[in-house]
């Protein structure tokens with residue numbers, strides 16, 4: 001690349017990523033759980049305790065508190081002492097710090113690293129975990145992927161979750177947090193310490209994300225099993241994305257979720273079709289009339305057409321509680337048998353396929369490029385490095 005072009009390209013990258021290379025994220029934890037009190041205690045490291053902006057204790061290495069949201073205030077009970085805070089009680093991490101949250105409702109205590117901020121919102125606790133993104137990601141991997149996956153697959157998922165985090169920093173802007181800890185964003189239940197491979201995968205891929213041809217962070221969609229063929233993004237969400245293209249995938253075919261079947265009564269089928277398309281005419285439904293009761297799919301279809309109705313398969317999937325939109329249908333003696341493949345929406349990375357590829361020795365880069373076409377894998381830290389070159 002000529003020198004001038006390289007400089008323009010670099011400047012473009014820097015401008016694009018200057019605003020997103022956050023190192024800290026604010027996660028709303030126990031989000032929506034409507035608790036008005038919780039116990040918090042010291043676990044590890046070094047923290048400072050604050051009531052609003054007033055420092056209560058610097059270098060606190062041992063605390064055991066009960067935090068209560070009452071009226072418009074936050075009460076912190078510590079032995080015989082009570083601190084009443086107008087806005088928030090904070091456990092600020094000084095270097096690395098871990099705290100334990102506990103409540104009689106919890107099956108087990110929850111450990112969080114980083115800072116914890118306890119606010120009172122409408123009489124309930126609104127708890128924020130202010131944490132380094134690289135400390136947050138192993139917890140997300142544990143909650144989203146589980147503990148028994150191959151190490152290379154954890155790297156794949158670490159890059160997906162980091163890309164998701166950075167591309168959704170404004171998802172909860174109104175609440176002054178970046179993300180919540182529910183399925184709505186990414187599931188997160190605190191520090192992960194049960195399998196060191198999760199932490200290793202995050203540190204070995206530190207600052208690595210995926211971008212499209214316009215250098216925008218990608219929507220790294222994934223699902224459990226594609227059934228042998230992924231779908232184009234526009235068939236699921238209307239938006240055509242250059243990197244979410246339908247590809248053939250043979251890696252997932254032997255897994256449990258690769259095939260499914262379900263039988264439903266003719267009555268239920270009719271009821272469902274009428275609900276999805278008020279013009280539905282039972283008489284012209286080719287599936288039932290038997291003229292074409294096997295609509296074999298050689299590619300993944302988007303709609304089911306009958307009479308004047310064109311019904312998106314994703315709506316049929318939701319209405320009938322099906323595992324995927326990748327299915328054939330047969331009618332016989334009042335029963336419709338749906339024989340399907342895969343589990344999930346089918347766009348982007350197929351988890352079963354990617355896990356199989358990792359077990360077969362494919363690298364995380366090959367796996368990501370296989371499922372996300374036309375993308376680049378880049379390191380944000382290397383871009384930062386260029387920013388400070390004199």
Ligand SMILES: [Zn+2]
Pocket residue numbers: 171172179180181182184185186
């Ligand atoms: Zn959320």
Ligand SMILES: [Zn+2]
Pocket residue numbers: 225226227228229249250251252253350352353
């Ligand atoms: Zn697949």
